[in-house]
Amino acid sequence: MPMLGGIMLARFLQAGLDDAVRGDDRADRPHDVACPSRPAIFGRTTVRLFALLGMAAIVYGSLAPFDIAPGKTLNWWLGWHPLVIGDAVTNVLIYLPMGLLARLAYRRRGSHWLGEIVFALCVVVTLSYLSEVYQTILARRVACWADVVFNAAGGGLGALLAPLLQRMLRNQHAWLYRELRTQxxxxxxxxxxxxxxxxxxxxxxxxxxxxxxxxxxxxxxxxxxxxxxxxxxxxxxxxxxxxxxxxxxxxxxxxxxxxxxxxxxxxxxxxxxxxxxxxxxxxxxxxxxxxxxxxxxxxxxxxxxx
Incomplete structure (x- = not known):
């Protein structure tokens, strides 16, 4: 079992950077005996669905258990608190997939990379800021501008990595499609x-x-x-x-x-x-x-x- 898992994992990771495995995924390939039909790809609808699910997960994780403190009111101006390295790293990692998915949901053929990144950052910053504002009325949460900054940094990093990850996902998806037909x-x-x-x-x-x-x-x-x-x-x-x-x-x-x-x-x-x-x-x-x-x-x- 470890040998099979190691071999398949190595081939799966290698396929992520091998564009020859995917080829032209927008047309049938009758010359390919093992995989003559066009492999299915992740469309924008699927990416948008994942983005919505990711937003819902982030909102739930940021606000749960929704214990509103009596007497507190929404405060649109957040405060600053001492930096905690662990919290900063967590904020970056949590919003990294959000920036990635937001750019992929907006991205299409002919769109400019700068517009894609700006759109992703707007989505990430808006979501992070509204979550922090809502945390001002929660009993066990501390709202802070630093969280918004590190969330934006994570979202920006994810947006920068989006084209590479999209390429890897398409290649690995084509590889898995082929393997399911041959092995x-x-x-x-x-x-x-x-x-x-x-x-x-x-x-x-x-x-x-x-x-x-x-x-x-x-x-x-x-x-x-x-x-x-x-x-x-x-x-x-x-x-x-x-x-x-x-x-x-x-x-x-x-x-x-x-x-x-x-x-x-x-x-x-x-x-x-x-x-x-x-x-x-x-x-x-x-x-x-x-x-x-x-x-x-x-x-x-x-x-x-x-």
Whole structure:
């Protein structure tokens, strides 16, 4: 599994800067046997939807839990407070995707780069300022001009990186589209592996201090093996039903990943026995390419499991 994930991740990252993988994504390519049809691309409607979702997430994260303090009123003039490095970095990183998405939502063929950046900055600054103004009536929030400045810096940085990221996303999307047609189980296993890694690691509150690492290692080694419905630290104490469900759901996800890895391994066997099986028009006689590959993988996987 680590080898497959590492290989697919390396190829995925490499494809981001390889324009030859994408080619002309606005027309069909009948000369390409593996991928003759035009790959779908991220349109402006999709980008605008992501931008709206990002704005909603930022507003919710900035204002939650919406605990309005009695007696406070909206103050349109914000104050200045001592700089906190951690808060400044957080403000930059949070609004970086917003500036990126705002520029991509406005960007089109023929538009000037300066107008795109100005539009993105206007969106970011307006959203940040209104959020800070609303924070003036919240009990647990501190509104500050410095937050607006660092939010604008993050949005500007995202707007500057937007063309590069758009290029990488289009290339990687075309690569994934091609892989799903030529190596569907490899691509599916890679996608599930990335999703599970994100689920296991989020939130990324990394504290790489020696004391923290030693404490985490001691907790891991002290954990006993136990059945899913009891606590690992205290096998005599049963878990709550929701925790049991969470454990079983996670185990099911890893089981699905193992199933896809078996199919990916059998996919290589199909190519060795029938070269070109997964390519349209190159399947063995009397064996439709996609159905045969799926049936072969399923039967071999069931044989391995049972």
């Amino acid at each position: 569907p189980f490899h691509a599916a296993a890679f996608a599930v592996l990335v999703a599970l890694a994100c689920y296991a690691l989020l939130p990324l509150d990394i504290r790489p201090t020696r004391a923290h690492v030693e404490r985490a290692w001691s907790q891991l080694t002290a954990t006993s093996w136990s059945v899913p419905w009891v606590s690992a630290s205290d096998p005599a104490r049963p878990l709550a039903p929701l925790r049991v469900y969470d454990k079983l759901a996670t185990a099911s996800a890893y089981g699905f990943l193992a199933f896809l890895l078996v199919l990916a391994a059998q996919e290589n066997s199909v190519r060795m026995i029938f070269p070109g099986t997964l390519l349209p028009g190159h399947a063995p006689k009397n064996h439709p390419d996609t159905l045969f590959s799926v049936w072969y993988g399923l039967t071999r996987a069931m044989w391995v499991v049972f």
